[in-house]
Amino acid sequence: MRPPFMKAAYFTELGGPGVIHYGDRPLPGPTPGTVLVRVAASAVNHVDTFVRSGAYATELHFPQVVGRDLVGTAELIGPGAAGRFSPGDAVWSNSMGFDGRPGAAAQSIAVPAERLYVLPAGVDPVQAAAVLHSGATAYLALHRHGQVQPGETVFIGGAGGGVGSAAVSQAVSAGALVVASSSAADLDYCRGLGASAVLDFRSPDFADELRDTVGRVSGGRGVDVHLETSGRHQLDLAVDVLGLRGRIVLMSGMSATATIRLGRLYPHDISIRGFAISNATETDLAEAAETVNKLLADGALAARSITTLPLQDAARAHSAMEAGTVHGKIVLLP
Ligand SMILES: NC(=O)c1ccc[n+]([C@@H]2O[C@H](COP(=O)([O-])OP(=O)(O)OC[C@H]3O[C@@H](n4cnc5c(N)ncnc54)[C@H](OP(=O)(O)O)[C@@H]3O)[C@@H](O)[C@H]2O)c1
Structure with missing residues (x-):
């Protein structure tokens, strides 16, 4: 039996890093056309701070989970998404957390199948999360x-x-x-x-x-x-x-x-x-994903340094990004 809640980093209003809370959110179900992904790693990008502060205006659904990029494992396949993904697949997405979509900094997320890609075999989830964006x-x-x-x-x-x-x-x-x-x-x-x-x-x-x-x-x-x-x-x-x-x-x-x-x-x-x-279309993103996957498989796309933080430190990660004290990439672990 799956618990009805998951941990997530979310915000309920626009503002500074302090608007980010860490706590329970309802576990999403795999709605039609989506795949429920158990998140292994999510990245912190500059754009996540723009979305949270409102500097980048986009449709948000409060409480809004932060974060756009994630790597994880497909758990449940929603109606209409079968055939392209199977439970257990290592997968990634880099276009969540804005435009009305749920965010990546959570233990689970339902990702539209068109925005989800299979991670090449053998690629480390943390290393991949750091370079998707x-x-x-x-x-x-x-x-x-x-x-x-x-x-x-x-x-x-x-x-x-x-x-x-x-x-x-x-x-x-x-x-x-x-x-x-x-x-x-x-x-x-x-x-x-x-x-x-x-x-x-x-x-x-x-x-x-x-x-x-x-x-x-x-x-x-x-x-x-x-x-x-x-x-x-x-x-x-x-x-x-x-x-x-x-x-x-x-x-x-x-x-x-x-x-x-x-x-x-x-x-x-x-x-x-x-x-x-x-603003990239799903077609543009899919084309970019092909290249990203090829580079990942070849070991030709790698972050110089990665700092991993627990999900509850999402606000701290945003503060560090805004202070310009981050050299390398921050990856959140749920
Ligand atoms: N338009 C888009 O779709 C898009 C997508 C992704 C990112 N972005 C934007 O692109 C920017 C970079 O993102 P990122 O993730 O690559 O950030 P990043 O990893 O922090 O890289 C920024 C780099 O710029 C260097 N730097 C600072 N001032 C410089 C200058 N005057 N001349 C040359 N280099 C300088 C920094 O060096 P030090 O560390 O030594 O200071 C750092 O290496 C951000 O503003 C982000 O919002 C845009």
């Missing part, structure tokens, strides 16, 4: 929105971080040349991921170094795809070093503002395109 984000930013092509030059800012490092590896795999920026401590790590050149973003000569490096790496053509994942933008400089038909995929910096010279934009067919994985 960054791996899929990097894929969609580079391919779906950036339209990266072999031989192109890609600039990746924040390359030492979760999304940035996944983007460096995937851009290199796509045959692109990568110019990256990171903290001084992360330069070697980024080179190890295959970046052609890495710049310390704190260097007082960063702008000149970027111009010289892009000129050298791209053979004078300029940057084709620009991804700044740090949330700290120098958009005028970014536009300056873009080549003809360069694409800026704007994906971080929730409260940032920028000034750019428009005269650099239209004469060079330059585009700036906003992208948030929250």
